[in-house]
Amino acid sequence: MEAIAPHPDQLVHIRIMLGVIMGLSLTRLLSGLASFVQHGNRERIYLVHLGWVLFLFSAVIHFWWFQFALHNVVRWSFELYLFLIFYAALFFLICTILFPDRKEEHLNFADYFHARQKWFYGLLAALFMVDVIDTLWKGVDHFHALGIVYFIRQSIMVVLCLIAIFVRNRKFHQIFVIAALTAQVLWIVRYYQFLS
Numbered sequence: 001m002e003a004i005a006p007h008p009d010q011l012v013h014i015r016i017m018l019g020v021i022m023g024l025s026l027t028r029l030l031s032g033l034a035s036f037v038q039h040g041n042r043e044r045i046y047l048v049h050l051g052w053v054l055f056l057f058s059a060v061i062h063f064w065w066f067q068f069a070l071h072n073v074v075r076w077s078f079e080l081y082l083f084l085i086f087y088a089a090l091f092f093l094i095c096t097i098l099f100p101d102r103k104e105e106h107l108n109f110a111d112y113f114h115a116r117q118k119w120f121y122g123l124l125a126a127l128f129m130v131d132v133i134d135t136l137w138k139g140v141d142h143f144h145a146l147g148i149v150y151f152i153r154q155s156i157m158v159v160l161c162l163i164a165i166f167v168r169n170r171k172f173h174q175i176f177v178i179a180a181l182t183a184q185v186l187w188i189v190r191y192y193q194f195l196s
Contacts, residue, residue: 011071011073029060029099033053046108049098049112053098083133087130087131114168122161129154
């Protein structure tokens with residue numbers, strides 16, 4: 001029996017679905033940032049919250065960039081399609097935690113963020129774990145090409161997220177978000193500056 005070649009529009013179709021979800025994520029972040037400008041007197045900026053907003057903004061853009069490697073997928077399955085939608089949806093859920101529809105019960109973003117930190121860091125840990133699955137799905141060669149640094153980075157981020165769920169010390173959260181942002185920038189420059 002002859003193998004059926006994938007239809008050239010399959011990847012386009014999948015990218016459109018991912019683009020919709022990632023677009024909603026960016027919209028949530030940008031709308032939230034715009035509220036700081038629109039309501040400068042009412043919305044007090046909390047640097048930990050803002051740091052994670054910047055991290056997620058770069059992570060969403062980075063996700064869209066490195067998913068170019070999906071062109072290497074020879075055979076698409078419904079399971080892979082669902083997995084990618086789930087992966088993209090994690091970004092959206094995290095972005096909605098950073099900028100909720102309403103936060104009236106909390107006076108500022110510092111109180112709000114720490115009231116939701118279990119959800120935020122739990123979903124962020126899941127995001128890093130799902131990224132490992134996504135990397136493996138693109139092939140063992142792709143996984144190995146990223147080197148041991150990738151696995152160490154993902155493991156450290158998952159562990160720190162799980163610790164951050166329970167830590168109330170705000171200094172810890174400040175150091176964590178600075179380290180995460182720094183690691184994100186270095187990672188993008190080192191491995192994903194150019195499409196391949």
